[in-house]
Amino acid sequence: MSLKLRNLTPDDYLPLRAVVDEWWGGRAVAGLLPRLFFNFFQTTSFAVEDGDAPVDGLLVAFLVGFVSQTNPAQAYIHFVGVHPGYRAQGLGRLLYEHFFEVVWGLGCREVEAITSPVNQGSIAFHRSLGFEILPGDAEVDGVEVFSDYAGPGQPRVLFRRDLS
Numbered sequence: 001m002s003l004k005l006r007n008l009t010p011d012d013y014l015p016l017r018a019v020v021d022e023w024w025g026g027r028a029v030a031g032l033l034p035r036l037f038f039n040f041f042q043t044t045s046f047a048v049e050d051g052d053a054p055v056d057g058l059l060v061a062f063l064v065g066f067v068s069q070t071n072p073a074q075a076y077i078h079f080v081g082v083h084p085g086y087r088a089q090g091l092g093r094l095l096y097e098h099f100f101e102v103v104w105g106l107g108c109r110e111v112e113a114i115t116s117p118v119n120q121g122s123i124a125f126h127r128s129l130g131f132e133i134l135p136g137d138a139e140v141d142g143v144e145v146f147s148d149y150a151g152p153g154q155p156r157v158l159f160r161r162d163l164s
């Protein structure tokens, strides 16, 4: 495989919007990925292309993240997705480790991310990448959550990873 890691661009918006619901197993997530991320967060957002795919330059993985304006020592990963046919090959790890390196260079010392408690794969992935789960105010399936984080009755798991 000839994989190329590069920054995300506005041209990636429509192709990714078209596939993310499928990549998330049928969940409607495209609305959580507005074009603004592709326009204004390119320095800390990345894509992986497969140069050998039948469609040249096929996008097979991406990460959207940014540095906190509130606390510039903190970075946040908003979205990560890997094409279902390219999972369990280290692409998610590659994107996260690249993000860690880039935001470290920008002065960040910790990274946060969230996920839905139903997303067991994402919870396992973040644990493997060295994230701790922050103590919340409730538990779902034995995992600490913040119960109304995304709105009433919409719990989220909060992750933090120290970069130093």
Ligand SMILES: CC(C)(COP(=O)(O)OP(=O)(O)OC[C@H]1O[C@@H](n2cnc3c(N)ncnc32)[C@H](O)[C@@H]1OP(=O)(O)O)[C@@H](O)C(=O)NCCC(=O)NCCS
Binding pocket: 023, 024, 078, 079, 080, 081, 082, 083, 086, 087, 088, 089, 090, 091, 092, 093, 094, 115, 119, 120, 121, 122, 124, 125, 126, 128, 129
């Ligand atoms: C979560 C996701 C990004 C992982 O990508 P990936 O490229 O398959 O992950 P990697 O191969 O880099 O795996 C990295 C580590 O996480 C672990 N991991 C990844 N997915 C896992 C899963 N579903 N269950 C258990 N462990 C998992 C791997 O075992 C690996 O551990 P190791 O490096 O210690 O051996 C991918 O499954 C995906 O796109 N899921 C749908 C979208 C999503 O839920 N995104 C996250 C929320 S925004």
